[in-house]
Amino acid sequence: MSVRILERVQLSEMVFKLVFEAPLIARKRKAGQFVILRIHEKGERVPLTIADADTEAGTVTVIFQAVGKSTRQLSMLSVGDEILDLVGPLGQPTHIEKFGTVCCIGGGIGVAPMHPIMQAMKAAGNEVIAILGARNKDLIIMEDEFRRRADEVLITTDDGSAGFHGFLNLALEETYLKPGRKIDLVVAIGPVPMMRAITDMTAKYSVPTVVSLNAVMVDGTGMCGGCRVIVGGEVKYACVDGPEFDGHKVDFKSLGERQRTYIEQEKQSDEHYCRCLKGGN
Amino acid sequence: MDMKERMQLPRTAMPEQEPKVRARNFDEVPLGYTPEMALIEAQRCIQCKQPACVQGCPVGVNIPAFIALVAEGKFVEAAMKVKETNALPAVCGRVCPQEEQCESKCVRGLKAEAVAIGRLERFVADFERSQGEVACPECTLKTGKRVAVVGSGPAGLTVAGDLIQRGHSVTVFEALHKAGGVLVYGIPEFRLPKAIVEAEINYLERMGVEVRTSSVVGRIFTVDELFEEGFDAVFLGTGAGLPSFMNIPGENLSGIYSANEYLTRSNLMKAYRFPEYDTPIVRGRNVAVVGGGNVAMDAARTALRLGADNVYLIYRRSQAEMPARSEEVHHAEEEGVQFKLLHNPVEYLGDERGQVKAVICRRMELGEPDASGRCRPVEVAGSDYEIAIDTAVIAIGSGANPLVQGTTPGLETRRGNYIVADETTGQTSRKGVFAGGDIVTGAATVILAMGAGRKAAQAIDAYLAELPDK
Numbered sequence: 001m002s003v004r005i006l007e008r009v010q011l012s013e014m015v016f017k018l019v020f021e022a023p024l025i026a027r028k029r030k031a032g033q034f035v036i037l038r039i040h041e042k043g044e045r046v047p048l049t050i051a052d053a054d055t056e057a058g059t060v061t062v063i064f065q066a067v068g069k070s071t072r073q074l075s076m077l078s079v080g081d082e083i084l085d086l087v088g089p090l091g092q093p094t095h096i097e098k099f100g101t102v103c104c105i106g107g108g109i110g111v112a113p114m115h116p117i118m119q120a121m122k123a124a125g126n127e128v129i130a131i132l133g134a135r136n137k138d139l140i141i142m143e144d145e146f147r148r149r150a151d152e153v154l155i156t157t158d159d160g161s162a163g164f165h166g167f168l169n170l171a172l173e174e175t176y177l178k179p180g181r182k183i184d185l186v187v188a189i190g191p192v193p194m195m196r197a198i199t200d201m202t203a204k205y206s207v208p209t210v211v212s213l214n215a216v217m218v219d220g221t222g223m224c225g226g227c228r229v230i231v232g233g234e235v236k237y238a239c240v241d242g243p244e245f246d247g248h249k250v251d252f253k254s255l256g257e258r259q260r261t262y263i264e265q266e267k268q269s270d271e272h273y274c275r276c277l278k279g280g281n
Numbered sequence: 282m283d284m285k286e287r288m289q290l291p292r293t294a295m296p297e298q299e300p301k302v303r304a305r306n307f308d309e310v311p312l313g314y315t316p317e318m319a320l321i322e323a324q325r326c327i328q329c330k331q332p333a334c335v336q337g338c339p340v341g342v343n344i345p346a347f348i349a350l351v352a353e354g355k356f357v358e359a360a361m362k363v364k365e366t367n368a369l370p371a372v373c374g375r376v377c378p379q380e381e382q383c384e385s386k387c388v389r390g391l392k393a394e395a396v397a398i399g400r401l402e403r404f405v406a407d408f409e410r411s412q413g414e415v416a417c418p419e420c421t422l423k424t425g426k427r428v429a430v431v432g433s434g435p436a437g438l439t440v441a442g443d444l445i446q447r448g449h450s451v452t453v454f455e456a457l458h459k460a461g462g463v464l465v466y467g468i469p470e471f472r473l474p475k476a477i478v479e480a481e482i483n484y485l486e487r488m489g490v491e492v493r494t495s496s497v498v499g500r501i502f503t504v505d506e507l508f509e510e511g512f513d514a515v516f517l518g519t520g521a522g523l524p525s526f527m528n529i530p531g532e533n534l535s536g537i538y539s540a541n542e543y544l545t546r547s548n549l550m551k552a553y554r555f556p557e558y559d560t561p562i563v564r565g566r567n568v569a570v571v572g573g574g575n576v577a578m579d580a581a582r583t584a585l586r587l588g589a590d591n592v593y594l595i596y597r598r599s600q601a602e603m604p605a606r607s608e609e610v611h612h613a614e615e616e617g618v619q620f621k622l623l624h625n626p627v628e629y630l631g632d633e634r635g636q637v638k639a640v641i642c643r644r645m646e647l648g649e650p651d652a653s654g655r656c657r658p659v660e661v662a663g664s665d666y667e668i669a670i671d672t673a674v675i676a677i678g679s680g681a682n683p684l685v686q687g688t689t690p691g692l693e694t695r696r697g698n699y700i701v702a703d704e705t706t707g708q709t710s711r712k713g714v715f716a717g718g719d720i721v722t723g724a725a726t727v728i729l730a731m732g733a734g735r736k737a738a739q740a741i742d743a744y745l746a747e748l749p750d751k
Contacts, residue, residue, distance in 0.1 A: 024501055038458055044550065044559040045458070070559055085458045087495035218550065218560075221456045221497055222682055223466075224542035225524040230533055235526065240684070254533050257635025261535040265561030272556040 002082040023058030031120035032094030049113030063112035069273040090220040098125040100184035107190025137162035169197040199247035209247035292394035293322040304616035314404040323352035333386035339732025360409035368442030374403025422448035426745040429512040434462020435727045436518035436718030439734030456497040466549040499684030521719035522682040531629030536637040540676035565672025572676035573603035580674040581618045597625040597658040707737030
């Protein structure tokens with residue numbers, strides 16, 4: 001069941017977009033769902049949220065950051081190459097309805113999975129504000145796509161090289177919450193500390209907030225329980241109960257700790273890979 | 282050899298790897314019979330006119346007939362005889378609890394030891410495979426009827442094998458990237474080499490079964506959509522894939538696995554060969570495995586092979602109540618798993634990084650028998666103590682995976698989200714939809730799932746015969 005790459009774009013130094021030929025998944029997927037891919041026989045199962053899909057062309061797009069061995073290998077594939085398998089769509093779709101004003105906040109690579117959610121929220125008749133953050137202006141991705149659809153787009157950078165100078169939670173507060181702009185729902189996707197900061201902020205202003213969790217998982221169908229997260233004191237599986245949850249109920253501390261389970265092994269895998277690339281083993 | 286001599290032969294032992302050696306490698310533990318051993322063991326079968334052993338087999342293998350062929354040295358023919366009713370003989374010869382089934386009924390067992398039926402089954406299947414390409418029964422009949430099998434574990438593979446032989450077109454949908462279900466993700470290499478599962482699935486494919494991996498029914502297709510796609514019947518064999526936890530404090534700490542995850546990482550993803558394979562696994566030095574079933578034994582023995590210094594098997598009852606096969610318990614003990622019987626974990630403690638560092642155990646004692654007929658474990662007050670660990674594996678059972686039930690309107694389920702299906706036909710509350718295996722009964726054994734698959738296949742065949750031709 002190998003899957004062909006139809007398009008490859010480098011979006012920033014570390015961020016890549018791949019478009020796969022996957023008509024069945026393209027037909028079924030909804031905003032908020034993800035796929036799991038495996039590059040080769042020895043590869044791990046890599047979960048990636050769907051960044052876009054085209055039913056007519058039969059394609060599914062993922063956007064990822066080349067941070068470990070698997071994602072670096074993925075980034076080195078070319079148009080016409082095939083990966084071994086792609087399974088999906090997995091997870092519950094985003095709950096879409098007309099809320100009023102929805103603020104879609106993407107941090108770093110989290111901007112990519114926000115893209116279909118933003119589109120679906122807009123299509124449901126919401127006024128959509130998008131806040132896109134990155135460490136610096138070169139790392140901002142998909143700005144044009146968001147500008148085409150969203151009613152407002154605010155760019156933030158940690159170093160102030162573009163847009164609002166500072167973290168996303170402060171941008172949200174300074175620009176919208178403090179001035180008293182009515183926001184009916186916040187959807188936030190990004191690194192755990194960022195989502196945690198956003199939910200702390202929106203709790204202060206009592207704005208309902210949905211987050212999408214990228215827990216470590218293997219099968220993506222509820223079988224391994226590796227992706228368990230504590231939500232409202234209960235154990236939930238990010239793969240089948242999520243990946244989206246009420247951000248005010250998520251135990252981010254536990255999530256962050258579980259995400260760091262394999263830090264040592266990831267380093268080892270990376271070093272092993274580098275040696276292999278140099279011809280040693 | 283005359284009957285008297287045959288009656289005096291002791292049960293032939295099967296050679297196995299030395300415990301100290303095998304506890305550090307993933308190679309198969311029992312090495313299997315040689316042809317000489319098989320010839321001798323086959324002599325022990327007295328060819329009963331009314332063979333009780335066959336009654337004990339959930340798929341009704343003609344045991345005396347295949348053993349008679351072994352005794353004549355016709356090993357390949359013996360394998361073909363087994364395959365008439367069992368699509369996965371090399372698997373069953375290894376993982377069936379024969380001591381509770383066929384061998385428990387063997388008349389030789391009344392006065393001495395039962396004939397080693399399982400070892401002989403394994404031998405003939407392995408012998409046939411070692412002879413190169415396994416012969417494939419020709420099936421020229423084509424009914425034009427299409428069956429979708431959801432899940433490629435023991436139940437689904439049995440249904441697929443039976444129905445393809447009856448001329449139906451069969452497509453198996455598997456959620457993972459590899460077919461085999463629990464045979465590939467759950468049971469470790471040292472108990473069931475994956476090459477054997479692959480060979481058995483390859484055999485089904487050569488008979489014409491189409492296997493579609495990475496296809497999650499309930500997501501990519503619903504059951505209704507399978508009918509819309511032109512399938513005439515659907516078999517649901519999705520298994521008991523949802524891991525259970527104890528819901529005690531600290532269970533979410535890093536380093537605590539469900540047995541499903543631990544075994545899937547090691548078996549399916551080959552994390553034991555990390556970093557050659559990309560999937561990591563925590564190689565704990567002090568590992569606690571909680572539970573007393575076969576899965577707990579598999580997890581404990583896997584932990585040893587991943588290099589643990591101490592593996593503690595924590596079980597709240599005594600050894601007599603353990604649901605694991607005695608052979609598995611015996612193997613685990615021989616290899617050095619430390620049994621903490623009448624112990625129950627009550628809390629996990631973590632370090633500052635959220636990594637598990639200890640389990641608090643409470644001692645238990647046996648009370649009155651409970652609903653399962655086993656003595657109920659009762660807590661001993663004030664008996665808590667700490668065991669230092671860096672990894673824990675929870676192997677206390679698993680529940681029904683909900684993906685199909687949640688997306689199939691009109692499919693009746695019972696408590697625990699198991700599918701309600703007729704015991705003799707597998708018929709569910711939905712027309713044309715059948716189910717069997719763990720998704721109906723709750724977690725059980727490979728062979729019971731195969732038995733359910735066998736019955737469902739008969740019912741599906743009858744159902745298809747009633748449908749008008751397309």
